[in-house]
Amino acid sequence: MGKARDVVKVTLRHNPSLDKTPELIFxxxxxxxxxxxxxxxxxxxxxxxxxxxxxxVMEYWIRLNNAIDIADECL
Structure with a gap:
């Protein structure tokens, strides 16, 4: 999503010989x-x-709750 998606998209576009594996993207x-x-x-x-x-609404609620969980773990 966002900048991460753009980085992957541009890198793959300019290097078509790269293997499009999850490991490469990660x-x-x-x-x-x-x-x-x-x-x-x-x-x-x-x-x-x-x-x-x-x-x-449900997707936002899930993302919001995930953000709460992460903040709770970090504090």
Whole structure:
């Protein structure tokens, strides 16, 4: 989603010979965004969780609750 999707899309477009495996994509994301599993600012992430365009109420509720769980684990 967002910048991560753009990084993968552009990299694969400019290197068509690359094998499009999940491992390759995960390695690309780690290379560009690091290996940090959780944000260093979990409460800011929670408060910045907003509904996405065309996202259903249930999907937003699930994402919001996941953000709560992550913030709780980090604090």
């Amino acid at each position: 390695d690309l994301l780690k290379q560009h965004f690091g290996e940090l599993t959780y944000s260093s600012m979990p409460m800011a992430d929670f408060y910045n969780t907003r509904p996405l365009q065309y996202e259903g």
